[in-house]
Amino acid sequence: MTTALSRPRAARFATFMFFGLNGFGMGMWVVHIPNVERATGISHSTLGALLLVLGGAAFAGMQVAGPLADRLGHRRLVPAAGIFLGLSLCGPGFANSWWTLGLALALFGFGNGAIDVGMNAHAVVVERAYPRPIMAAFHAMWSIGGAIAAVIGAATLGAGVPTGVTLTCTGALCLLLSLVSARFLMEPSDAPAPAGSPETPRPARRRPPGKTVWLLGLLALALMLSEGVANDWAALHMEKVLGTSASTAALAYGAFAVAMTTGRFLTDRVAAWAGPAAIVRYGAALAAAGLTTAAAAPWVPLSLVGWALFGLGLSGGVPQLFTAAGNLDTRASGALMARVVGLGYVGLLAGPALIGGLTRWMPLNVTFAVPVVLCVLAAVFAGVLSPKPQPAEQPVCS
Incomplete structure (x- = not known):
């Protein structure tokens, strides 16, 4: 070994x-x-x-x-x-x-x-x-x-x-x-090809698994949009909504970032036991609960707990989506990953701008309902990461 x-x-x-x-x-x-x-x-x-x-x-x-x-x-x-x-x-x-x-x-x-x-x-x-x-x-x-x-x-x-x-x-x-x-x-x-991935020689014209890769990309967009919201708005939420000082407000993003980094070091072990679909499903659900807590909490300590849970919940989902995209077809893994990573990056950029635009019509903490809903949808559609059962081999009749 x-x-x-x-x-x-x-x-x-x-x-x-x-x-x-x-x-x-x-x-x-x-x-x-x-x-x-x-x-x-x-x-x-x-x-x-x-x-x-x-x-x-x-x-x-x-x-x-x-x-x-x-x-x-x-x-x-x-x-x-x-x-x-x-x-x-x-x-x-x-x-x-x-x-x-x-x-x-x-x-x-x-x-x-x-x-x-x-x-x-x-x-x-x-x-x-x-x-x-x-x-x-x-x-x-x-x-x-x-x-x-x-x-x-x-x-x-x-x-x-x-x-x-x-x-x-x-x-x-x-x-x-x-x-x-x-x-x-x-x-x-x-490296060995993943189960269910095409291993035949490259055909003249191939058809990559379009529906699956676009669904993975939309899930990446949802989760990375939520991450972008925390990057740009966590500290401002603490300062403007809860009335903290700038130094205390910085703890909100710190709690999110530390929890996300820690969660990513732990995710691989959990994924080996529970599987990638569970990581995305329960992680996204935890993220939704965490952000809801952070947005609704009237006290700074409870809000910090919410931001930490938000980071922990988001920590493992995107790596599972990238792995799934790269394993759909080993002959075109780069092109497939470009779609998923690209859509995720669009979400990362769009999230802060979307929240900023919505603050013209509603309070900042209310706008966080958008990433909460996206996290819930990611949890609902996490089943796309579940391995599909392979058809049983048909007996050969003589």
């Missing part, structure tokens, strides 16, 4: 590196946004529009990288995306106008989207070579990378290190580790 797992273990470590690097790179960009805004002299509204450019470019990168992963292989696509991300990360630090920042963010977003799909598709391959689920731990590593970026970014900002220098060093680290980790990656042919 040790010999059989030596290569998957190396590939698992390399995949951890890519997830951590992606989270670290994104985190370093986020903590330097105020500096970049001041350096370019743009307004808040212009920055908001340019962030939409970043999001749109990321979605485009996902759709391009998915089919390329199937065609070129993961050992080529994933390191190339990591190198592209590292090189593009330098751009925002040296932008001096709105159009140079827009160009830099378009390149950075494209690289981020490409590596997002590539590393998730590779993670599915590595998981197939393991005797147990490991997907959620990769996503936890992304969160760890972001947390490390927050600490290091705060230190460099406090020391007065120029933004361009910090982001360039971060990009160089992404480039170097992408090159070092490339040799340890696996191809889909290196």
Whole structure:
């Protein structure tokens, strides 16, 4: 068993590196946004529009990288995306106008989207070579990378290190580790095909499982939209609705983020016992109950408990959806995952904007009914992850 797992273990470590690097790179960009805004002299509204450019470019990168992963292989696509991300990360630090920042963010977003799909598709391959689920731990590593970026970014900002220098060093680290980790990656042919996945040679024209992949994508959109709401509105809810100070309000997002990261480290063990459908079903139900508690609670401690339950409930669902998409058809796993990851990313971007628009007509805590309903719907349709029984083999009559 040790010999059989030596290569998957190396590939698992390399995949951890890519997830951590992606989270670290994104985190370093986020903590330097105020500096970049001041350096370019743009307004808040212009920055908001340019962030939409970043999001749109990321979605485009996902759709391009998915089919390329199937065609070129993961050992080529994933390191190339990591190198592209590292090189593009330098751009925002040296932008001096709105159009140079827009160009830099378009390149950075494209690289981020490409590596997002590539590393998730590779993670599915590595998981197939393991005797147990490991997907959620990769996503936890992304969160760890972001947390490390927050600490290091705060230190460099406090020391007065120029933004361009910090982001360039971060990009160089992404480039170097992408090159070092490339040799340890696996191809889909290196792992056993999942039960029920086509293993026949690639036909001239294939028909991917369209209905299932779109349903998985809609579930990812629902769960990641809910996650986006917590990212942007948790602290503001505590401050505006419960009347807390800014420092106390920050605990709301902290409770959510810590619970989500912890849950992702625990999810794989639970999924091995209960199955992916149960993770999504009961996790989404717990998330709905948690957000309802956070929104309705009149006391700060109870609201913090609600935000923590919301994060814990959401922690394991998306990794299960990505795994299911990548295993629908191993010959087209990259293209299929691009759809699911892309729809999820749309939800992540759309959630905060949707809630912001609804606050024009209703109180902030009432708008949280939208993600609550989406979580309930995710729990209802989680059965799409249940394995379908294989038809019994018909006896051959002589």
